[in-house]
Amino acid sequence: MPALRPYHRDLSYSYAPGFFPCMEALKKRPDSVSRVLVHSKAESSDILPELLALCRERSIRVETADRALARISQKDNVFAAAVFAKQEHPLQKDSNHLVLYHPGDKGNLGTILRTALGFQFLNMAVILPAADLHDPQVVRASMGALFSMRVQSFTCFEDYHAAYPEHALYPFMLQASIPLDEAAANAVSPFALIMGNEGAGLPAEYLTLGQPVRIPHNPAIDSLNLAVAASIGMYAFSKKHNI
Amino acid sequence: MPALRPYHRDLSYSYAPGFFPCMEALKKRPDSVSRVLVHSKAESSDILPELLALCRERSIRVETADRALARISQKDNVFAAAVFAKQEHPLQKDSNHLVLYHPGDKGNLGTILRTALGFQFLNMAVILPAADLHDPQVVRASMGALFSMRVQSFTCFEDYHAAYPEHALYPFMLQASIPLDEAAANAVSPFALIMGNEGAGLPAEYLTLGQPVRIPHNPAIDSLNLAVAASIGMYAFSKKHNI
Numbered sequence: 084m085p086a087l088r089p090y091h092r093d094l095s096y097s098y099a100p101g102f103f104p105c106m107e108a109l110k111k112r113p114d115s116v117s118r119v120l121v122h123s124k125a126e127s128s129d130i131l132p133e134l135l136a137l138c139r140e141r142s143i144r145v146e147t148a149d150r151a152l153a154r155i156s157q158k159d160n161v162f163a164a165a166v167f168a169k170q171e172h173p174l175q176k177d178s179n180h181l182v183l184y185h186p187g188d189k190g191n192l193g194t195i196l197r198t199a200l201g202f203q204f205l206n207m208a209v210i211l212p213a214a215d216l217h218d219p220q221v222v223r224a225s226m227g228a229l230f231s232m233r234v235q236s237f238t239c240f241e242d243y244h245a246a247y248p249e250h251a252l253y254p255f256m257l258q259a260s261i262p263l264d265e266a267a268a269n270a271v272s273p274f275a276l277i278m279g280n281e282g283a284g285l286p287a288e289y290l291t292l293g294q295p296v297r298i299p300h301n302p303a304i305d306s307l308n309l310a311v312a313a314s315i316g317m318y319a320f321s322k323k324h325n326i
Numbered sequence: 327m328p329a330l331r332p333y334h335r336d337l338s339y340s341y342a343p344g345f346f347p348c349m350e351a352l353k354k355r356p357d358s359v360s361r362v363l364v365h366s367k368a369e370s371s372d373i374l375p376e377l378l379a380l381c382r383e384r385s386i387r388v389e390t391a392d393r394a395l396a397r398i399s400q401k402d403n404v405f406a407a408a409v410f411a412k413q414e415h416p417l418q419k420d421s422n423h424l425v426l427y428h429p430g431d432k433g434n435l436g437t438i439l440r441t442a443l444g445f446q447f448l449n450m451a452v453i454l455p456a457a458d459l460h461d462p463q464v465v466r467a468s469m470g471a472l473f474s475m476r477v478q479s480f481t482c483f484e485d486y487h488a489a490y491p492e493h494a495l496y497p498f499m500l501q502a503s504i505p506l507d508e509a510a511a512n513a514v515s516p517f518a519l520i521m522g523n524e525g526a527g528l529p530a531e532y533l534t535l536g537q538p539v540r541i542p543h544n545p546a547i548d549s550l551n552l553a554v555a556a557s558i559g560m561y562a563f564s565k566k567h568n569i
Contacts, residue, residue, distance in 0.1 A: 190433070194551050201543035201550055231546055264565075298561070300444035303474055307444055308437050311557040314550070318541070318558045322507075 087120075087151050087166065090219050097217040098155045099165040099227060102130045107227025108165040109137045115167040115230075116141075120148040120155075125162035134163060155219060169217045172233035174206040179273050179324055180250060181317065182208040182243060185280040186309065189214050193224020194310040200228040202314075202321040208243045208275075209236045240277075250275040252293025254285050255316055257306060259295030266296045267319040274323075276316050281309045330363075330394050330409065333462050340460040341398045342408040342470060345373045350470025351408040352380045358410040358473075359384075363391040363398075368405040377406060398462060412460045415476035417449040422516050422567055423493060424560065425451045425486060428523040429552065432457050436467020437553040443471040445557075445564040451486045451518075452479045483520075493518040495536025497528050498559055500549060502538030509539045510562040517566075519559050524552045 090098055096117065099108045108116050119138050125131050138145050152161050174180055181204045186192055192214050199207055209216060213236070222229050237243040244252075251274040253266060277292075279285035284306070289295065298315055300307060307315070333341055339360065342351045351359050362381050368374050381388050395404050417423055424447045429435055435457050442450055452459060456479070465472050480486040487495075494517040496509060520535075522528035527549070532538065541558055543550060550558070 194554060197547055198550060198554050201547040203544050226547070228547065299564075301446050304440055304444040304469070304471065307441060307557070308553075310551075310554065311437060311441050314554040315558055315561045318561075321542075 087155070089154050092215045092218070096166055096168050097222065098219040099167055099222045099230075100156045100161045100219050101223055102128065102134065102163050104222050104225070104227035105163045105165040106130070106134060106137070107230045108167050109134070109141065109143070111230035112167065112170070113141045113143070115170055116143050116165045117168065118144040118146060118166045120146055120152050120164045120166065122149050122152050122162040123147050128162060171235050174208060174233055174235050174247060176247060176249065177273055178206045179204060179320070180206045180208055180247065180275040181313065182210065182240075182275050182277040183213065183313075184210045184240060184277060184285055186213050186278075187281050188309070189218055189220045190224050191281065191308070191310040192216060193221045195313050196221070196225035196228040196232060198310070198314040198317060200231050202317040203324055204276075204317050204321070205231065206233045209234065210240050210243060211236055211238050247275070249273060252277060254289040254292055254295045255279070255312060256285055256290060256295045256297065258290060259297040261294055261296050263296055263298045263316065263319050266294055267322065270320060270323050272323060274320070276313075276320060278309060278313045278316070330398075332397050335458045335461070339409055339411050340465065341462045342410055342465045342473075343399045343404045343462050344466055345371065345377065345406050347465050347468070347470035348406045348408040349373070349377060349380070350473045351410050352377070352384065352386070354473035355410065355413070356384045356386070358413055359386050359408045360411065361387040361389060361409045363389055363395050363407045363409065365392050365395050365405040366390050371405060407462075414478050417451060417476055417478050417490060419490060419492065420516055421449045422447060422563070423449045423451055423490065423518040424556065425453065425483075425518050425520040426456065426556075427453045427483065427520060427528055429456050429521075430524050431552070432461055432463045433467050434524065434551070434553040435459060436464045438556050439464070439468035439471040439475060441553070441557040441560060443474050445560040446567055447560050447564070448475055450475055450477045452477065453483050453486060454479055454481050490518070492516060495520060497532040497535050497538045498522070498541065498555060499528055499533060499538045500540065501533060502540040504537055504539050506539055506541050506559065506562050509537055510565065513563060513566050515566060517563070519556075519563060521552060521556045521559070
């Protein structure tokens with residue numbers, strides 16, 4: 084077995100730190116997990132027997148690796164981590180999509196993955212450049228939701244649109260004219276909700292794309308936080324694909 | 327002038343780090359600002375002239391204080407900070423309230439403050455113990471929204487309820503029976519949306535309080551992130567007090 088390296092974007096594998104994300108990897112994407120690291124202090128954990136049973140069932144190697152865990156987690160309190168191969172999954176053509184354009188913040192990415200799973204948006208496109216979706220910090224913030232999602236990256240929006248030309252497009256923009264409720268009430272599946280970057284939003288030309296949507300809010304704030312805006316958008320549109 | 331200390335919860339003052347939060351403090355709560363710290367490298371900033379003009383207008387002392395800023399911000403890139411007196415503001419009896427029960431995460435608090443201002447929930451109660459609302463990290467994450475809000479702390483929920491007995495109560499709980507849309511459609515102002523702690527939510531006995539609300543989501547996730555749940559709740563109920 085090759086030695087495990089501290090996480091870096093260029094590695095072909097990543098780490099799912101924490102018991103819960105680790106269990107999600109084992110349950111939802113067992114084929115991607117090459118081994119599981121456990122801390123020597125994890126013995127007292129209630130969840131450990133379940134974790135070990137899952138690994139046994141799937142013939143996944145378990146190692147006690149205190150130092151590797153400390154290196155990976157950059158915190159002291161991670162007692163388990165799954166080592167998993169990074170994968171991309173082509174999106175389902177008939178499902179509704181969430182499209183993130185140049186998302187820059189790892190915490191936002193994790194929160195958005197968790198909410199997307201909650202509102203049954205199981206297909207997510209990421210338009211590059213973007214924060215690293217497989218970063219252990221994102222996996223952890225997502226509570227392992229990453230392993231239940233199909234995620235595909237594109238070098239530009241045009242490539243996404245060419246691959247999924249049937250989707251009705253809903254770019255979320257401060258300058259858009261259609262209020263969220265109205266857009267959501269009239270939406271016909273399959274559709275794609277498109278969210279811009281944290282600082283810059285979507286480029287102005289997206290105003291001519293599909294049906295631009297606005298989340299009505301008090302002008303006292305410049306904009307909503309990206310994870311908040313994406314969550315409200317998915318909540319409103321989720322009524323179209325019964326949860 | 328006494329020397330400025332690194333931030334601590336027990337201090338009677340705090341810091342609003344960053345140009346934008348600093349400007350918000352000067353515009354919305356000038357009486358609370360005792361001085362403004364500016365970095366020697368801030369001269370190149372476009373916003374500096376406006377900041378200095380505001381300080382002059384309100385006779386607020388400006389100091390070049392590179393080392394104090396570095397100490398306060400724990401980051402290198404904070405070029406301005408307002409020193410402000412911590413204040414609490416009794417809530418408005420006729421306005422709708424957001425009530426946070428034992429919120430534990432500073433990032434969530436900041437995001438919730440920003441969203442609350444965006445959805446015109448200008449009155450927020452915090453039930454202690456709670457993360458420190460005046461922590462510079464919260465002020466920064468709120469983008470200075472704190473200075474547009476009335477926030478009041480209570481040692482227990484009963485004290486809040488005794489002070490504002492007229493508010494219809496909507497505790498947000500995973501086990502609640504009324505879906506969010508239905509609750510929001512039928513709400514009559516003034517009302518209070520009550521959100522539990524990140525890990526534990528609200529205690530089970532809140533199920534007998536007012537009209538418990540559920541945000542429908544896929545059982546594949548345990549719960550939504552607190553800032554996400556609070557934001558979706560405020561969005562849905564904000565239609566009752568036109569933005």
